[in-house]
Amino acid sequence: MKTEKKIQTEIIINSTKEKIWKILIDTDKYKEWNPFIVSMSGKIKEGERLVNVMKNGEGTITFKPKVLKVIENEYFEWMGNLIVPGLFDGQHYFKLEDIRPGQVKLTHGENFKGLFSGMILRKIGDETKTKFIAMNNAIKQK
Numbered sequence: 001m002k003t004e005k006k007i008q009t010e011i012i013i014n015s016t017k018e019k020i021w022k023i024l025i026d027t028d029k030y031k032e033w034n035p036f037i038v039s040m041s042g043k044i045k046e047g048e049r050l051v052n053v054m055k056n057g058e059g060t061i062t063f064k065p066k067v068l069k070v071i072e073n074e075y076f077e078w079m080g081n082l083i084v085p086g087l088f089d090g091q092h093y094f095k096l097e098d099i100r101p102g103q104v105k106l107t108h109g110e111n112f113k114g115l116f117s118g119m120i121l122r123k124i125g126d127e128t129k130t131k132f133i134a135m136n137n138a139i140k141q142k
Contacts, residue, residue: 005121007129008109011136017096017104021073023142024094033142036131046070050078055131065092081114088114106139108132 013020023033027040027050034040038060042050048067053060065080068091077093095107109132112121121128 005112005117005125006109007112007121007125007132008107009129009132009136010105010107011133011140012099013104013106013140014102015104016102017073017098020096020104020106020139023139024076033138034135035138036135042067044070044076052080065090082116082120086114088112088116088120106136108136 023029025044027042027044030037030040035055037052037054039053040050042048044050044067046067046069049064050067051062051064053062063080065078067076067078070076073096075093075095077091079089079091081090082088090110090112092110093108097105097107099105110128
């Protein structure tokens with residue numbers, strides 16, 4: 001039986017969706033501000049493949065997710081997997097919603113599925129959520 005696990009975080013940012021969107025899609029600058037995804041290359045465009053370098057303990061891990069959906073200034077998501085699809089797959093997403101003029105809610109999360117998702121998330125789930133929150137705070141600071 002396939003079960004889906006998820007990690008979801010939210011942060012309120014005093015800015016506009018357009019400014020936050022520019023930060024999120026400027027992949028060349030991730031290395032300058034992002035404490036979680038320390039490097040990203042590729043375009044945030046449906047069907048494109050990204051090359052993401054993620055902080056993993058004292059080292060890094062590289063993965064190459066495919067961009068699934070992009071709605072300018074509102075939402076984008078990608079799908080990545082561990083080795084082969086079906087073992088540990090992650091659908092990562094960012095959603096921007098206006099709260100009021102000059103204030104935006106960023107929802108940042110990932111849905112996990114696959115044969116090893118439960119086992120892996122028991123080991124890395126809390127740490128991963130902490131990294132999502134750190135990334136959210138870095139976006140807010142930027």
